[in-house]
Amino acid sequence: MGNTQPPVVKRSLFSWVFANNAKYQILLVVIIMVTVFARVLPLEMQKRIVNQAISLRKIDLLLRYCSIYIVAVVTASGLKFLINILQTLIAQRATAEMRKELYRHLLTLPLNFFRKTQQGTIVNALAAELALPGNFVGMAVAVPVSNILTLVAFAGYLFWLNPLLAAVSLSIYPAVIFLIPLLQKRVNRANKQRIDKARVMSSKVAETVSGIHEIQSNGSFGIESRKFDRIVEQLYKIRVRWSLFRFGIKSTNNFFVSLGPFLIFILGGYLAIRGQLALGSLVAFLSAQEKLYDPWKELIEFYQVYQDGSVSYNRTMKLFDIEPEHVLEPEGREPYTFKGAIDVKNLSFATETGIRLLRDVTFSLKPGEHLAVVGFSGSGKSTLAQCIGQLYKYNDGNLLIDGHEVSQLTKRDIVNNVGFVAQSPFIFTGTIEENLLYSSAARFDGQGEIDPALLPDRDDRIEVLQQTGIFVDVLRFGLNTILSRDENPELVEQIIRVRRNLQEDFGEQLSEYVEFYRSDQYLFYSSIAENLFFGTPNREDLQVENLPRNPYFLDFLKQAELSMPLMGLGAELCRQIVDILGNLPPDEIFFEQSPISPDEIETYKALSGRLKQARLHRLPPEDQEKLLGLALRFIPGKHKMVALPKLLRELIMEGRSIFREAIQKDLPGAVTFYQESEYIYSQTILNNIFFGKMKTATSHAQEKINQSIIQVLIGEDMLETIIEIGMQFHVGSSGDRLSGGQRQKLAVARVFLKAPPVLIMDEATSALDNKSQFRIQNLLDTRWKGRHTLISVIHRLDTIKKYDKIIVLKAGKIGEMGTYEELMEKRGMLYELTGGKR
Amino acid sequence: MSSPEGNDNHGGSCEFQDNISLLRETSFFGALNLEALKVLAYLCSREAYKPGDYLFRQGDEEGCAFYIISGKARLVLETENGINEIRQYGTGSLLGTLSLVGHTRRLFSLQAVDELYVMLLEREKFMKGIAPFPETIPKIFQSLANIIVSWEEQFIGSHDGSCGACTSKIGVSIL
Incomplete structure (x- = not known):
């Protein structure tokens, strides 16, 4: 049937x-x-x-x-x-x-x-x-x-x-x-x-x-x-x-x-x-x-x-009773394999309401030629790209790939021969790797599961990550992974080994950006709770959110004379944060540097009101709990609205040794203390390699750290392992854990990995930084030219010089066409476009 | 100066308080009311650069203003013939405020000359930070206009109104 x-x-x-x-x-x-x-x-x-x-x-x-x-x-x-x-x-x-x-x-x-x-x-x-x-x-x-x-x-x-x-x-x-x-x-x-x-x-x-x-x-x-x-x-x-x-x-x-x-x-x-x-x-x-x-x-x-x-x-x-515009699979023949010659004759496209977005567009490209399509927004650039990619069905004229009319080709023919990178590409829920293989996998998609042997291998995957510049991002995802206890026992051993070498070779250089864990030093980029523990709690009741209610811990604070000073610090934090953020909208960006989260601000607002009326020790116990909790979360290097008094810092350092002795005596095994010879399972691979924490997460600091870390990882032959872990990073629903630039890079990478005879890029690098744009353009100019036909819609004109042909579109028509030199000499529309930029 | 390690907090000041005083010293932010200034000061961060490091590069669109706390930076124009230094900036200079207001491309690069320590504010944070204070927006326009006009005024003044070929290019303040 x-x-x-x-x-x-x-x-x-x-x-x-x-x-x-x-x-x-x-x-x-x-x-x-x-x-x-x-x-x-x-x-x-x-x-x-x-x-x-x-x-x-x-x-x-x-x-x-x-x-x-x-x-x-x-x-x-x-x-x-x-x-x-x-x-x-x-x-x-x-x-x-x-x-x-x-x-x-x-x-x-x-x-x-x-x-x-x-x-x-x-x-x-x-x-x-x-x-x-x-x-x-x-x-x-x-x-x-x-x-x-x-x-x-x-x-x-x-x-x-x-x-x-x-x-x-x-x-x-x-x-x-x-x-x-x-x-x-x-x-x-x-x-x-x-x-x-x-x-x-x-x-x-x-x-x-x-x-x-x-x-x-x-x-x-x-x-x-x-x-x-x-x-x-x-x-x-x-x-x-x-x-x-x-x-x-x-x-x-x-x-x-x-x-x-x-x-x-x-x-x-x-x-x-x-x-x-x-x-x-x-x-x-x-x-x-x-x-x-x-x-x-x-x-x-x-x-x-x-x-x-x-x-x-x-x-x-x-x-849903609408016919698909194109047949999916060819019948009675194998899918075509194209060389990539493109002939466009009198191509026109109008919307259903009759608005003509393309009129009489005519040009042709030999296999391997590169075409840049430029023009003001609304000139029909994207529409042209989408017609060639069979995303829209043109109304009039011809559009031939290797002599075959695109409107008559099956989807399979297009999928096997054309790669398309959209301006705001869609990234699917899943891992980086799944998204990276998306286009390649679709090529080999038949009735059943895809044979993994057909897919690009690890070296190819890593190569496109590097080509598109998303390599460092994937490396960072890998480094930010928290390993579970039984995962990668070899890697854990390796990391502990690397730790020593890194400190010897780069310790001084990195100390500007990294705070190393030293049992005799205060950690400004860790919370007060972490400073007291100097280790990872193994029991639920010693997790930081439960500490203000843990009688054992409260007892210890009293003994170490920390209760009141911490509560005071909590009160100071509460007052300052409510003063700065109390009336702002609950936007994530305001709360990045605050120990109070947007959901909690109302609670602390009320608490700060009560603080004006009562002395600290008169506050109800649940308020005291909240203030203590706030203080324990305080990271002086990150939460800059309050300074950590020197006296309190010294008390905490004394507290650290009192706490260690007490725990070892009363609750042996309840805390795994940081030790240079032990892996810290509650923290990221990066923190473990450093045996410390990064001081800032700015791109400048990351760049500096990447240089040293890549060198170390290559030296230890760990780079590919970390990249593979990074490729398992979950990008979130519709890729929302990635930045706009990362999404674009990933979209370019997945098409590069497929390496189709015809590549269409619709402002595919517009969200990227300068360096990444030029890196990708350079790759296209050197490695892709002559091998793959490229049609690239471009909004930034400083990357078009090396294209074989440039089309300037104006209101859906070709205004002028030629090489960069020809058009600049002509002093026509392209000249005007570039001049307009100055 | 104000890195948490170095701050022994004798006077009870912290980075946030320092940021407020630094912002108030500038002509761009100085006119804002305290409530808005507090939010912006809170959203500022600090960064250290080594000699030769770039704060931004020509063509970047990152959008960020820098206040030099200590050290020197130089503004350079990168051309096909090499790098031309335009001028140097020292302690107390505020750079890049125009890029806070609109999405623009850097026409120059900024490079650290020696050990450079800056306070910086990103466009997204600036935009979101002033949004709850609509009354500050006219003041920001005013500051921006002041800066542009006084820049050109100085330029004309220093050239005595005649600088040969450059006369035809002046007039940025009538844009």
């Missing part, structure tokens, strides 16, 4: 019922047959117990019929459970399958679709709206078959018992069948509105999340809340209406069905009195009539699920 199926958005809801599930559905029907039989059997037994066993007073018959009764009931319940299992399985498989197929389809939709459709709508459609149709698929065979069969079986039995009575008691159902669809129409209308409104709500939430900066900086909480409230109110009304109509159907149904026994009592009672109906038969008739109710109710519910499910299904599929 798989290949001949129409695209997912064209499939009917019913097509899911048997697709991939035929086996289960057939099994289900067989089980249902048995179940129905097992359900009718007790009725007959019931009749025989009354009519034969009881009236003839035969114990053996009573026992036999009762045994059959119980076996039938147990079997029926067991089978019912089995039916439920199968139904669930089918429903969930269908939902999962719909989601997968729809997601696959979604990925191929034209960019235009995503520009026009709100994110929340898409999320809601995929996440929420497919559950109901899935439920329907699960029920589609089981429920009607089992219930209709049951109904028919019971009805047949009723007719067999008494045709007249049966006909009368069944006469209510046609009325129900007539009424319910009328009500259902209104349910469906409400349901459509519900889906649409739920989408609006999802979009609103999604918009809020992406625009939260703007909301918070404008303080527009009220405006946004009111907008949201309005949507929720509307949804609330629709949902109430929807639910009421649904219950209306249920109530109508219940009412009519409960008329059944009434008719039987009237007519059956009359017949029994007249002696035309045995009492046992009346009992059996009443039971059977009662049993009609359940399957009927289930059928009605099924009808509702079907209606709701198909409304959701059709609405969802309609949303």
Whole structure:
């Protein structure tokens, strides 16, 4: 079935019922047959117990019929459970399958679709709206078959018992069948509105999340809340209406069905009195009539699920019912391998609303030639790049790669031959390495998992890291990694060895930027708690956040005469920070140099108010705790709003030795003290190599440190190990743990690693510093020219001199074209552009 | 001077307090009210440079102002023919305030001549730091205008209004 199926958005809801599930559905029907039989059997037994066993007073018959009764009931319940299992399985498989197929389809939709459709709508459609149709698929065979069969079986039995009575008691159902669809129409209308409104709500939430900066900086909480409230109110009304109509159907149904026994009592009672109906038969008739109710109710519910499910299904599929602009895989041939010749003739592109972004663009490039596209913003540079990259479908003209029209090529042909770096590239959640291999892996992506042997090896990976300049960043990620205890035992040994050499060779040079751990020196770049411990606590109650409540530690502070001075320091910190930051917005940047986090500032604001009114030792214990905690977190080298008094510093140094002695005596093993021969597992690789901490994290200091550290790591043959650890760094959701420059470098690196015949760069280095831009440009000029065709949209004109051709675009047209020298000599538009910069 | 190790805190001053006094001495920041000045002083950091180190390079867009606490720095223009020194700056000089206000490219490089110790303020911090104090913004415009005009005034004064070829290039203050 798989290949001949129409695209997912064209499939009917019913097509899911048997697709991939035929086996289960057939099994289900067989089980249902048995179940129905097992359900009718007790009725007959019931009749025989009354009519034969009881009236003839035969114990053996009573026992036999009762045994059959119980076996039938147990079997029926067991089978019912089995039916439920199968139904669930089918429903969930269908939902999962719909989601997968729809997601696959979604990925191929034209960019235009995503520009026009709100994110929340898409999320809601995929996440929420497919559950109901899935439920329907699960029920589609089981429920009607089992219930209709049951109904028919019971009805047949009723007719067999008494045709007249049966006909009368069944006469209510046609009325129900007539009424319910009328009500259902209104349910469906409400349901459509519900889906649409739920989408609006999802979009609103999604918009809020992406625009939260703007909301918070404008303080527009009220405006946004009111907008949201309005949507929720509307949804609330629709949902109430929807639910009421649904219950209306249920109530109508219940009412009519409960008329059944009434008719039987009237007519059956009359017949029994007249002696035309045995009492046992009346009992059996009443039971059977009662049993009609359940399957009927289930059928009605099924009808509702079907209606709701198909409304959701059709609405969802309609949303995504757009054809992809390009075929994914070539059929009947291998994907092309291009040399990279590009011919563009009279290329035009207009938006759907008719705005012409490109007009009559004509140029050609031989394989390996490099083209720079320049012009003011809005001149169509990016559009041109995106048309060549098959991201937009041009309306008019020709665009040929090695003689093949780009619009006719499959996605596979483009993926194998073209690399595209967007201006603000997207980095995916995962590690650096996964992102680095992203483009290369997509090339070899077939049906199953990708064979790792096809992917670029470690040396290639490291080479592109260096070429794009992200190498130092990855090195830093590696160095900032905290190793867990059983990881890399060899590396740990190596690091301890390196530690000594580093101090001998670079100790003096680095001391400007690094504070080494010395047991007899105060550590200005570590917290007071770390200064007291000079080690890593191994117990939960000795972690810094728990110290102000730890009686053992508090006792020690008293003994070391530190309690009051630390509390005083905490009070001073609290006052100063609240004074400086108290009325500022809770922006991360204000709190980088503060021991109080944005979430805590309100608490400390209140505390600073109380400090004005009471002396320190009069404060409530929880305030004292907070001040002590603040002091323990204080890092004098980083939190510069307060100075650490010399006296306190000396007291802390004395405290350090008192603490060590006490711990070793009272709680041996509770703290691992810093020792030059031991790895510190609570700290980063870098701190371990230094056996110390960096004083500042500025780029200037980092550059200085990198020089020494790279030298040491190369000497010890550790550089690649650290880089590999760095490549496992998790970039955060959408790469938010990386800077803009790092994201661009990573995006360039992943395309370099793929090394396609045609490379398109759309202002791909705009967020990079000068040095990195020139490094990458230099690489393109020397290593890529002549081998790979390059089309580069450039906003900085000092890097274009070595390009083979330059196009100046103006309002979607080529204003002029030529080499740098030609155009500068001509004193035309390029000259003007560069002149404008001066 | 004010590195935490060296500060024995006799007078109870700390780096933050020092930063406030340094900023107040400058004509650019001096006019700001104390509340805004406190925030900016808090957001400043310190950095040490070795002779030959660059504080920024021509073409960089980092956006940062420097106040020289001690030492000397030289402003240089890097051309295809080599490096031309424009002039040197010593203790008390404030450089790069224009790059705090807008995203611009460095047209010169700044290099440490000897052991250089500076206080610095980055554009992002400056922008976010003054945002809660909108009343400071006109003062900053005023300071900027003052600096540009007085710079050109001095230039014209020192050239007696006639410096040959350069006359045609003066007039930055009428931009």
